[in-house]
Amino acid sequence: MIIARNIALGTRLLPLNFRAEKGEIVHLLGANGSGKSTLLELLSGLIEGQGDIELNGKNMRKIDSMSLARQRAYLNQQQKPAFAIGVYQYLNLSLSAIPQLAPSSAERAVIEVCEVLGVSDKLNRSTEQLSGGEWQRVRLAGVCLQIWPDINPDGKLLILDEPATALDIAQQSVMYKIVRKIADKGIAVVMSNHDINRTLSDADRVVLLKNGHIVTQGAPAEVMDVSTLEDTFGAQLRRVDVDGQILILNQ
Numbered sequence: 001m002i003i004a005r006n007i008a009l010g011t012r013l014l015p016l017n018f019r020a021e022k023g024e025i026v027h028l029l030g031a032n033g034s035g036k037s038t039l040l041e042l043l044s045g046l047i048e049g050q051g052d053i054e055l056n057g058k059n060m061r062k063i064d065s066m067s068l069a070r071q072r073a074y075l076n077q078q079q080k081p082a083f084a085i086g087v088y089q090y091l092n093l094s095l096s097a098i099p100q101l102a103p104s105s106a107e108r109a110v111i112e113v114c115e116v117l118g119v120s121d122k123l124n125r126s127t128e129q130l131s132g133g134e135w136q137r138v139r140l141a142g143v144c145l146q147i148w149p150d151i152n153p154d155g156k157l158l159i160l161d162e163p164a165t166a167l168d169i170a171q172q173s174v175m176y177k178i179v180r181k182i183a184d185k186g187i188a189v190v191m192s193n194h195d196i197n198r199t200l201s202d203a204d205r206v207v208l209l210k211n212g213h214i215v216t217q218g219a220p221a222e223v224m225d226v227s228t229l230e231d232t233f234g235a236q237l238r239r240v241d242v243d244g245q246i247l248i249l250n251q
């Protein structure tokens, strides 16, 4: 689905290889400044570094911006709304790259995604009248809709930079649910995360980053041992078993 070979960006990200498959959820985990956002931005095609990225078999440099917008959606770190616009109109902007989209199909998808994310009652609000967590959920709805397979057959990849930001504990669960739902529809999801335990329970694969390079990667249960995590984060951690569920806690 997406294959990156020898991608790098100055000292922010040292040369590395990365891939994510159809329907796979990949979490990027690492300390502040380890290169997660840089890797995600490179994968989005919005910045260019060294190396090559193939999206669905095609060199990303050769994909025009409209086609890129149909194939991948990218949620960057929390931003305040740049301008006031109705939530419904904002979500419709997310659909603007999809050709020949029947209004009834668009409306069905907007309703479905907004219901899952619990923002259906915000559709008539202005983006300026939302709390931080509500705005984050509207932004999430926007990127999901952009590549929602029911209305966009070209959708391939969802890139999320710290999507849990500003979400309360219940809304974080909702976010992880929609990520799994969209992956089950065949979309590759690559997301940065700071919740080690959610990565243990929710990621198909984890990539641990430190100082711009990959420490290790693989199935979370296999590669996220305490000593590797302690080295990655420079923190003292311990592993506990709560009713059969493994949790990593800070000392």
Ligand SMILES: Nc1ncnc2c1ncn2[C@@H]1O[C@H](COP(=O)(O)OP(=O)(O)OP(=O)(O)O)[C@@H](O)[C@H]1O
Pocket: 011, 012, 030, 031, 032, 033, 034, 035, 036, 037, 038, 039, 192
């Ligand atoms: N625009 C920029 N110009 C130059 N250096 C940058 C820029 N943005 C980030 N950096 C540096 O690149 C490195 C990687 O930053 P990046 O934002 O990718 O880390 P991160 O893992 O996403 O961190 P966080 O968890 O804090 O979001 C850091 O050393 C950071 O200081």
